Amino acid sequence: METTLLGRLRHRLATDAVSRPKPKDIIRALADDNQAPPDHAGLRDLAESVAPDLTGAGRLQAFLDDPDVTDVVVNGPRRVWVDRGNGLEQTSTVFGSSDELRELAVRLAAAAGRRLDSACPYVDVRLEDGTRLHAILPPLASNGPYVSLRTHRQRAFRLDELVENDTIDPDAHQLLRRIVSARLAFLITGGTGTGKTTLMNSMLSLVPPRERIIVVEDSRELAPTHPHVLSLQSRLTNVEGRGRVDLAALVRQALRMRPDRIIVGECRGVEVTELLSALNTGHEGGAGTLHCNTAADVPARLEALALPGGVPRPGLHAQIASALRVIVHLGRHGSGRRVEQISLIQRRESELEVTDAYAFGRRRPAWTQLQRMLRERDA
Structure with missing residues (x-):
């Protein structure tokens, strides 16, 4: 047409x-x-x-409607890729021109109330159906426009469903249930697209219904099956350069909202210090997600995020050691994603140490210590 x-x-x-x-x-x-x-x-x-090009995501809408698709990435008008859990695979879908792709990106951004043009050449926003849109225009995108869409599933998977699709094994399943029940603070870590949000939704769905969960995110993704969840979402500056509300400010607000558990959807900056402070003031069972290659990288990643905020390294280490208990690390394997490690983080003299309690279906050195922590909390 x-x-x-x-x-x-x-x-x-x-x-x-x-x-x-x-x-x-x-x-x-x-x-x-x-x-x-x-x-x-x-x-x-x-x-x-003409309807597909006037509503929804145009010729990309069929991918967003596919329950197996988690991501759709468009690398210019001739290359559309999707991720169905096995990594990115190229599709036969193409756009007629860069202008056609640009029109789609601009329309989607406008539908979400955001501007995308030469003056504002990139956008990161949540669409009405929960899909997360990121788009960046030429000349910043040299062969663009580039468009990234992350789907949002309305229903959180149960942990036993994650066992069925081989994301977690039966022993890890029981450990994760006990970690939530024991109100141990935890981080879910992993690379992009490894299923951190999916696992967090599943674990938060296990929180007793009498508890009040407050979720703080840059862009809303977490939607656990739970009757008492409040979501707070950060805000960028307006066209006048005003009105910004960052994650650190929202974590501070969450502390005043009578939370039982505070969750930071993705720790990206100095807001991690606010989360650590919250976990150190009696708010047990909090959690967050963090991009990491391995569980052992967590201390270095937390330092990289928190130290620019002016927290002394020894003080940061003391906060981390007293606030966080468990790291659940996700990775890719063969045809999907899975929990690779469940580890403990603790302070050894002046350094932080991460020790595996469970990895690749086997009990590891910190297994006994994790079991003792769980028993002490009747979990």
Whole structure:
């Protein structure tokens, strides 16, 4: 279909204040544009052919509707890749031109209330259905535009479902349940796309319903199956450069909201010090996610995030050792993702040490210590 026609239809629908056009709206716009075929069947077919490019994510919508797809990445108009849990695989879907792809990205951003143009050439925003959109335009994207979409599933997986799809084994399943029950603070770590959010949702769904969970995130992703979850989302500056609310500020606000557990969706900066402070003031059972290659990298990653905030290294180590207990590390294997390590973090003299309690289906050196911690909390 001609892009010019699509452009005119979008303009007409926008003029009529139709944000989510239905088939009848598209048919009316075609008729107003003098593009309506004389017969009913032809009009219906034409409306159906243009509808995907006027609603949702256009030709990418089918991937977002696929329950197996977690990510859709577009590396310019001729290369569309998807991740169905086995790593990225290229599809046969292509766009007619860079302008067509740009129009889609701009439309999706506008639907979420954000600007994407030459003055604001990138955007990171949550769409109405929960999908996370990141887009960046040329010339910053040399062969772009580049578009990344991360799907949002409305239902959190149960831990036993993660056992069925080989993300966790039965022994790890029982350990994770006991960690939540014991209110041990934990971090879920791993690389991009390893399933950190999925596992966090599953573990938080095990929290007793009488407890109040407050989740702090840059962009809302966590949606555990739990009756008492409050989500706080950071805010960027407006066009005047004002109004920014960062994660650190939201963690401070969460402390005043009578939380039983505070969760930071993804620790990316100095807000990690606020989380550590919260966990050190009687708020047990808190958690967060963190990008790491291995569980052993956690101390260095926390230092890299927290030290620029002015916290002395010895003081930071003391906070980490008293606040955090368990690291659950995810990685990729063969045809999917799985929990590779469950480790303890503790202070040894002046340094932090990470010791595996369970890894690759086997008990490791810190197993006895983890079992003792769980028994002490009747878990």
